[in-house]
Amino acid sequence: MNVIIKELSNDKNLIKNVQEFLFYQIEKEFGYGYVPEWHQDIIDLENYYINPERNNFFVAFNSKTNEIIATIGIRAYDKDFTEFKNIYSSKSTSSIWRLFVDEKYRRCGLASKMFGVAETFANQQDYDFIYLHTHRTLNGALEFWTKMGFVITIDAGDELETVHMDKKIMGIEITSPSSTFNYALEL
């Protein structure tokens, strides 16, 4: 099976399909539906991810069936958590959201690929950090992010078992006469 990963564009039908995919995954993984204070970015994908230059949203498709099989969003840090007040800013820090891989396609490296695409974008946009939060209750999520090079910054110990994590990135450009490589390195 081939997978095609595309940047989400201002295509009304595709946006609707992505929203359906996301709410289906949220219901399945978290056991609840639309919550206005948590899901504004999904309702307004255009303004959270598509329109701002330093934000993006990637969608993976099964190239045979054209069904959506995975998503990931990346955007400039826009939260006001007091714990990170003097650490992150929208200029220095990107944040990862909405990584979901359809159950049928898990453990094949697809989430790793999706994160790789998002990390390359973060590197190109000159962010210094990637921030995210996840939950210990999600099967495999903490293991996945740890494998991707993230470290726990705060273990909130709340009801949802929220864990805040980040990864420092540093862009290095190596230019040789024949080719150009871009790397994201963890220091």
Ligand SMILES: CC(C)(COP(=O)(O)OP(=O)(O)OC[C@H]1O[C@@H](n2cnc3c(N)ncnc32)[C@H](O)[C@@H]1OP(=O)(O)O)[C@@H](O)C(=O)NCCC(=O)NCCS
């Ligand atoms: C977490 C999730 C994104 C992983 O997707 P995936 O495509 O299966 O991940 P990958 O195949 O790229 O896994 C890479 C590595 O992460 C770790 N990992 C992934 N899923 C894991 C699991 N269920 N248990 C333990 N480790 C896991 C493993 O080290 C894995 O490498 P391996 O398969 O060689 O052992 C997917 O299970 C998912 O969508 N879960 C529901 C939503 C969610 O938790 N999203 C992320 C949290 S915000």
